Amino acid sequence: MLSSLLLTGLLTTGCHASVVALPLSAPRLQNLLQAFVAGGQGRSFRVLGEERDFDHGHVLLEARTKSPFAILYHTQELADETPDGYLDAEGRNWIQWLDGRGIENARRYERADYPRTADWDWFVAQELPRLRRRHTITDKMLDPLLLGSELAGSVQCTFTRVDCGAAAPERIGVVLPDRTIICLSLDAS
Amino acid sequence: MKIPRARLVAALFGILLAAGACLSPVKTSPQDDSAQAAAYRRRLAATVTDNWPPISALAARRLMEQYGPPDEVRPGYLVWNDNGPWRRTVVRDITPPYAQADDLGVVEQTIEYPLMPGQIVELAAFDQRLGYNAVGWRLSARSDSEEINFLRLNLANDILNKRMTAAQARELYEKTRQLAASGKTSPYMLSLRFVPW
Numbered sequence: 001m002l003s004s005l006l007l008t009g010l011l012t013t014g015c016h017a018s019v020v021a022l023p024l025s026a027p028r029l030q031n032l033l034q035a036f037v038a039g040g041q042g043r044s045f046r047v048l049g050e051e052r053d054f055d056h057g058h059v060l061l062e063a064r065t066k067s068p069f070a071i072l073y074h075t076q077e078l079a080d081e082t083p084d085g086y087l088d089a090e091g092r093n094w095i096q097w098l099d100g101r102g103i104e105n106a107r108r109y110e111r112a113d114y115p116r117t118a119d120w121d122w123f124v125a126q127e128l129p130r131l132r133r134r135h136t137i138t139d140k141m142l143d144p145l146l147l148g149s150e151l152a153g154s155v156q157c158t159f160t161r162v163d164c165g166a167a168a169p170e171r172i173g174v175v176l177p178d179r180t181i182i183c184l185s186l187d188a189s
Numbered sequence: 190m191k192i193p194r195a196r197l198v199a200a201l202f203g204i205l206l207a208a209g210a211c212l213s214p215v216k217t218s219p220q221d222d223s224a225q226a227a228a229y230r231r232r233l234a235a236t237v238t239d240n241w242p243p244i245s246a247l248a249a250r251r252l253m254e255q256y257g258p259p260d261e262v263r264p265g266y267l268v269w270n271d272n273g274p275w276r277r278t279v280v281r282d283i284t285p286p287y288a289q290a291d292d293l294g295v296v297e298q299t300i301e302y303p304l305m306p307g308q309i310v311e312l313a314a315f316d317q318r319l320g321y322n323a324v325g326w327r328l329s330a331r332s333d334s335e336e337i338n339f340l341r342l343n344l345a346n347d348i349l350n351k352r353m354t355a356a357q358a359r360e361l362y363e364k365t366r367q368l369a370a371s372g373k374t375s376p377y378m379l380s381l382r383f384v385p386w
Contacts, residue, residue, distance in 0.1 A: 056373050074372035081367075093372070118250035125247055126333065136372040156374050189376045 022188040023059050023068045023155055029186065030172040033057075033159065036073060036096055036103060037174050044091045045075035048174065049161025049184050052078045056158045057096075058139055063150035070147075071096045072106060072139055072154065080134070093137040111143040159184035195265065198240045198282070202264040205233055216260040216270075231258035234267050241282045245295045248333060249280045252296070255335075274381050276301055276327065294318055294331035298338045300385040302328040304349070312345050315355040316362070319345055326386060336378040340365060343377040 022029070037048060045054035057073040073094040080087040093106035114120050123140060131138060139154045162168050164183040174182050206214060212229040216222050231253065238249040249267055253259065256278070261268035269278040277299040285293055303326040304312070312319050312328075319341060320329045330341040344358040353361065365375045376382065 051368060051373065058372075077368060077371040077373060118247065118254040122247050122251045122334070125243070130370045131372075134370045134372075136370060138372055158373075189374065189379075 020155055020188045022157055022186065023061065024157075026170065026172050026186060029157065029159075030174065032071060032096055032098070033172070033184075034174050036071075036094070037176065039103060040075070040094070041177050044073075044088070044094060046079075046086065048176070048182050049159055051160075052082070055160055056156055058154035058156050060139060060142075060147075060149075060154050061152040063152040066152050068155075069098055069149055071098070071157075072137075072142070074136065087135075089135040092135045106137045106142065109142045109146045110137055111141055156189050158187045158189070160187070194240065194284075195282070198237060199264045202233075202237055205236055214262040227258045230260075230262050233262045234259050237262060237264060238267070238282075242284050244285065244293055244333060245280065245282050248295045252278060252280055274385070275299060276385075292318075292333050292337070295333050296335065296338065297329050297331045298335065298342075299327050299329040300342065300381070301326050302346075302386055304328065308349055311348055311355055315345065315348055315358045316341055337366075339380060340375070340378045343382045346381075346383045 024032070041048070047053035049055055054073070054075045054077065056077075057071040059068045060070045060072055061067065062069045073096065074092060075094065076087055076092050090105065090107065094103055095106045095109060096103045114124050128141075131141070139151060142151065144150045159172070162171065162183050162185045164173070164181065168183075168185045170186040172184050172186060174184060176182060212226055214230060214233055216226070216230070234249065234253060238246045241249065252267070252269065256269050256272040259267035260270045264282075266279050266281045270276070272278050275298045279297045279299075281295050281297070283293045283295050297320075304321055304323075309321050312321065316330075318331045320331070321327070322329070328342070328345070330338040330345075332338050332341065340362060344353075344362055347353050348355055348358050365377060369375065369378060
């Protein structure tokens with residue numbers, strides 16, 4: 001209850017300072033991130049709000065309606081460069097459905113093959129090996145048939161840890177399983 | 190006797206030019222560029238790049254998909270002028286020195302950006318893949334993709350505007366590429382974040 005009150009006090013709405021508008025409101029994003037953190041802290045990531053481990057998700061947009069239907073989170077972003085070499089190759093990419101289906105490993109939605117255009121051929125030849133070396137699945141690597149939706153692209157939302165006492169124009173708060181409250185500033189790109 | 194690939198491409202180019210009769214491998218002017226001339230350059234470019242090494246050929250195909258037929262077709266390079274945010278884009282036939290070359294620099298993209306001599310030195314300290322031609326104030330970046338050229342030039346602009354040092358820009362370049370491979374997109378790789386001259 002206390003946490004909820006504190007979070008309500010911390011919350012501001014929208015991502016208006018961003019050049020790109022976020023297709024989800026800040027309260028919605030806060031709730032979604034809170035659900036992800038509750039199950040993922042210590043398992044799929046360790047440090048929330050810092051780019052060395054977990055500071056962003058991609059809001060996936062459906063092609064026909066251009067409306068958001070899921071978030072693709074990338075965790076353990078630079079975890080293989082930490083002194084303890086912490087990296088779970090199978091735990092880096094997560095899909096959180098916005099229709100209440102919960103959170104799943106994105107690996108099960110990965111494409112088996114790719115379209116044949118010059119841009120896709122370039123992606124497969126030049127980008128895919130780099131992404132695979134870091135066990136990354138991007139939105140381009142998700143299979144529309146498995147997702148059940150054609151993608152119109154995605155909007156990246158970055159949540160950066162900030163001091164809860166400091167003024168920040170766009171801010172949400174998330175409670176870690178140990179009851180620590182983390183304040184995060186939002187930015188979309 | 191083994192004939193060097195470059196000579197073969199040049200010979201093939203000569204045959205195609207002869208077959209093209211009055212059509213030119215170079216766009217003369219935007220006003221006079223007919224659909225027939227553009228289609229000829231596209232066919233010529235496709236034939237020329239078929240004989241290029243895979244990375245050069247793929248980069249060329251990708252640019253043609255994005256920007257249409259090149260304005261100039263030569264055996265060793267293709268050129269687009271005033272395409273997108275660029276004054277000039279050149280893709281070159283470069284043979285990789287080794288199998289897993291990370292960045293051959295096959296795509297050179299140029300903007301107009303007046304620089305003082307001291308600034309040229311600053312940029313050279315950041316990245317040897319940036320080039321400057323004082324005639325016409327042409328600042329160029331070379332890499333294998335437009336995204337990396339955006340990154341190099343955006344960082345160069347930050348250095349020139351005293352937002353970071355060359356060393357900081359090198360560090361941010363490496364970090365941005367690492368994060369991109371980890372799934373995080375940087376706005377620095379999506380477009381120029383400044384308006385060129």
